[in-house]
Amino acid sequence: MADTTENLIVNSLIGEGSEFRGEFIVKDLIRIDGYFKGNIITEGKVLVGRSGVVETDIRAGVVVVGGEVRGSIHADRRVTLLSTCKLYGDVVTRSLIIEEGVVFEGRCTINR
Secondary structure (H helix, E strand, C coil), X not given: CCCCHHHHCEEEEECCCCEEEEEEEECCEEEECCEEEEEEEECCEEEECCCCEEEEEEEEEEEEECCEEECCEEEEEEEEECCCCEEXXXXXXXXXXXXXXXXXXXXXXXXX
């Protein structure tokens, strides 16, 4: 299922060089290019950019990681780990895509 244009609108952004600690509850898409520590909850998409460093538990519909994540990821639909990704934690999802070059230390559970 292709993403609609409205699903690609960034609701929230933690920019490169920024730091945020706490809980994010977002409707659509959050992009993290800075540092975040806390929890993220969304039915939409979480995008961790190449410069993003995240210490969190993520609960989302779709998660795409190009940076570093320390914590668990629970995605209802899909997790994509880009070649620059470093993931230290567990993944629970329906679909997992891992590009060559990913560092992944943890467990993965595929739920149909």
